[in-house]
Amino acid sequence: MPEQNNQHFHAPLNQPRALRIGVAGPVGTGKSSILATLCRELAGELSMAVVTNDIYTDEDARFLRSAGVLPTERIRAVETGACPHTAIRDDVSANLDAVEDLEEAYGPLDLVLVESGGDNLTATFSPALADAQIFAIDVAGGGDVARKGGPGITGADLLVINKTDLAPHVEVDVERMVADASSVRDGLPVLALSKHDTDSVARLADWVRSVLARHRAGSHVPSDPGPMAPHSHPHP
Ligand SMILES: Nc1nc2c(ncn2[C@@H]2O[C@H](COP(=O)(O)OP(=O)(O)OP(=O)(O)O)[C@@H](O)[C@H]2O)c(=O)[nH]1
Ligand SMILES: [Mg+2]
Numbered sequence: 001m002p003e004q005n006n007q008h009f010h011a012p013l014n015q016p017r018a019l020r021i022g023v024a025g026p027v028g029t030g031k032s033s034i035l036a037t038l039c040r041e042l043a044g045e046l047s048m049a050v051v052t053n054d055i056y057t058d059e060d061a062r063f064l065r066s067a068g069v070l071p072t073e074r075i076r077a078v079e080t081g082a083c084p085h086t087a088i089r090d091d092v093s094a095n096l097d098a099v100e101d102l103e104e105a106y107g108p109l110d111l112v113l114v115e116s117g118g119d120n121l122t123a124t125f126s127p128a129l130a131d132a133q134i135f136a137i138d139v140a141g142g143g144d145v146a147r148k149g150g151p152g153i154t155g156a157d158l159l160v161i162n163k164t165d166l167a168p169h170v171e172v173d174v175e176r177m178v179a180d181a182s183s184v185r186d187g188l189p190v191l192a193l194s195k196h197d198t199d200s201v202a203r204l205a206d207w208v209r210s211v212l213a214r215h216r217a218g219s220h221v222p223s224d225p226g227p228m229a230p231h232s233h234p235h236p
Helices: 031-042 059-067 084-090 093-106 143-147 151-155 164-169 174-183 198-217
Strands: 019-024 048-054 075-079 111-115 132-138 158-162 190-192
Touching: 019 031, 019 198, 031 048, 031 059, 031 111, 031 132, 031 158, 031 198, 048 059, 048 084, 048 093, 059 075, 075 093, 084 093, 093 111, 132 151, 143 174, 158 174, 174 190, 190 198
Parallel strands: 019 111, 019 132, 048 075, 048 111, 132 158, 158 190
Antiparallel strands: none
16 A cells, blocks of 8 residues: 555644554454554554564564555554564664654654564563554453463553454353453453454554553553563573
């Protein structure tokens, strides 16, 4: 999709930079689909760009470009070459470069979405990269995932329990899963989502609008869900 005439897109003059929202979660829980959904819902009212992270490929960026939800040049891929959490938490410079390049090329932007590579339950964004973060789990991973905890489940700004349309096929009680998640989140929101359920998609878009409103008002404070569990990497 070629760059459109986006003259009607503009960020308020007093807005220093776009809101950066990170989307993290285990492999295959629907992160790219969430980005595609948000682009579909919001690109008509907000000036947006996207950064994806993959370990070895630019698969997610290609998926989003082919979905036609944003002008292709507004979708950048970072190939992390290492565990995804490294690039969203330990050394965010490649991601920050990509976000800043997009802002310079197409700014002023309202919203930049950053997709983490699929990682484990403990990977979260550094607040130096993401102003707010969504953590995605899905019903297909099992109803007990919400009880397993980890900083994304307990502390992300929004926890998405995704693919609720599949719940009957995998014998998961969505209400129970939402209740389990809510009980460890100390009042933070939990959203049961399916890309096929327009009401849930509208709630997701409204959540982003509400964070953006707070960001623009200067009242949104990025919070850190916490670091990942202790682990080590072998070095060559
Ligand atoms: N039924 C159903 N399938 C979904 C939904 N959201 C995503 N999927 C499917 O789940 C699969 C994985 O979705 P992706 O969006 O690629 O997941 P991801 O988390 O980005 O995957 P990685 O980047 O590889 O970790 C795809 O086949 C999607 O079509 C949903 O709401 N319902
Ligand atoms: Mg993906």
